[in-house]
Amino acid sequence: MDETQEEQERGVTIEVTTRHFTTPNRKFSILDAPGHRDFIANMITGASQANCGILVIDVQPQAFERGWEIGEKQGTTREHAVLARSLGVTQLVVALNKMERVEFSQERYEEIKEQVLPYLVRKGFKQGDIYFVPISAITDENVTRKASDERLTSWYGTDSPCLIDVLDGLRLPQRTFKRPLRVSVTDYTPKTQGPLIGDCVFAAVEQGVVVEKKELLLMPHNVTVYVKGIARQDESVEYAVGGSIVDIGFCLPAGFLTTSLQ
Structure with missing residues (x-):
């Protein structure tokens, strides 16, 4: 999902990118957050809005070990797990990716799981809320459909859940519609086209309901703003409830300095 030229040239995610998809049971918004240690601040932005997390681990020899280092150069895999939990993420899917590079080895899968699971439990995740899934993203093996490669099914089985199955079965967050409105703003942009032309923020509705053509109090600036439009998944909506990630125009x-939002 890397979109910018710099991301594509460097081969790493820098900005948080949002994408949406639908399963037979639910609608999801993915916040693709960077994994490189230089962009931890952007990862925090994404994790702070999440109801659950997917920790993607590269299972290739030495790749996992580099991300799992301890000491002064603690690996980013450990750091991201701790940050996600401290930011309120309670359900975590651990996707062990690039399994095709290790011939879908059960030994490698178990080796990594035995190191990661106890660490996540120590950091505050409940064992029942941690899900390990072996996948090959490049071939879609065990991602959107159940495993079919014999090297994987020989030990994982043909009826075990794929990544989408696991996501579909996660516990839904509690929605707090009746509490006072609280919206956390993570980004500001002056829109130049579409239904939200003008000043627009990317935000998570933490609780309550934000309604089109109503007024909001923008903090810490203590100024009143008029909501002229709301968009969710690139479609205009009249309102958004707690748990929604939306663009608000x-x-x-007059005279407000937009630089204070940036």
Whole structure:
């Protein structure tokens, strides 16, 4: 999902990218957060809005070990897990990726799981809320459909859940519709086209309901803004409830410095 030229040239995710998809049971918004240690701040932005997390681990020889280092150069895999839990993520799917590079080895899968699971439990995740899934993203093996490669099914089985199955079965977060509205803003952009032309923020509705053509109090600036439009999954909506990730277009008062939002 890397979109910018710099991301494609460097081969790493830098900005948080949002994508949406639907399963037979649910609608999901993916916040693709960077894994490189230089962009931890952007990873925090993504994790702070999440109801659950997918920790993607490269199972190739030495790749996992580099991300799992301890000491002064603690690996980013450990760091991301701790940050996700501290930011309120309670359900975690551990996707062991690039299994095709190790011939779908059960030994490698168990080796990594035996190191990661106890660490996650020590850091506050409940064992029942941690799910390990072996996948090959490049071939879609065990991602959107159940495993079919004999090297994997020989030990994982043909009826074990694929990644989408696991996501579909996660516990839904509690929705707090009746509490006072609270929206956390993570990004600001002046839109130049579409239904939200003008000042727009990318935000998570933490609780309550935000409604089109209503006023909001923008903090810590203590100024009142008028909501002129709301978009969810690139479609205009009249309102958004707690748990939604949306774009909100609004009218700022005259003289307000938009640089304070950036």
